[in-house]
Amino acid sequence: MKIRNDYTCPFEIVHDIIKGKWKTIIIFQMRSSSVSLSQLEKSIEGISQKMLLQQLNELRHFGLVNKANAPG
Template identity: 75%
Template sequence: MKVREDYTCPLEIVHDIIKGKWKTIILFQLRNGSIQLSKLERDIVGINQKMLLQQLKELQEFGLVDKRVFEGYPLHVEYFLTEGRGMKILKAITIMQEIGIEYMVEHGMTEMLERKVISYKDKERDTHK
């Protein structure tokens, strides 16, 4: 992805960096540390390997994600959030996840949360205060 040259606000840059269906999901999946490409592909429902690799490459270009390649056969590659920008953006994405959960709870959309074993009981209690 190419970065534009004319921005009116720093938030536009961040929006361009993480926009799209998959990038925030990929970043959130990396929250617990390094993950192999095959596991990312399994854990992100609906993404194919080509799209995953493209999105990871763009996230690497912006300094949010990096990868570690291990020698040997078969090829072993792990992706992880960078210490600086990657970990910073994770804070924002975690807040976005919480807002999404709150919205789903408020609108009775908890079936998917239960299927994915996403805790929402605290959010449910908070919405009824």
């Protein structure tokens, strides 16, 4: 994941962290409770397990999810 070094606005940081097709969908699916990897796979049409794990790892890197609610 490429993150810019210089920002003119805090929203640029947020954009860099959650940009892409899947991250906002994953965050939305995890909004109310802990979910398993298989539950996420079933609830997100078109995402592969490999892509899901990659996106969860990136979200975990920035502290948006943790292993308790994001297995992988």
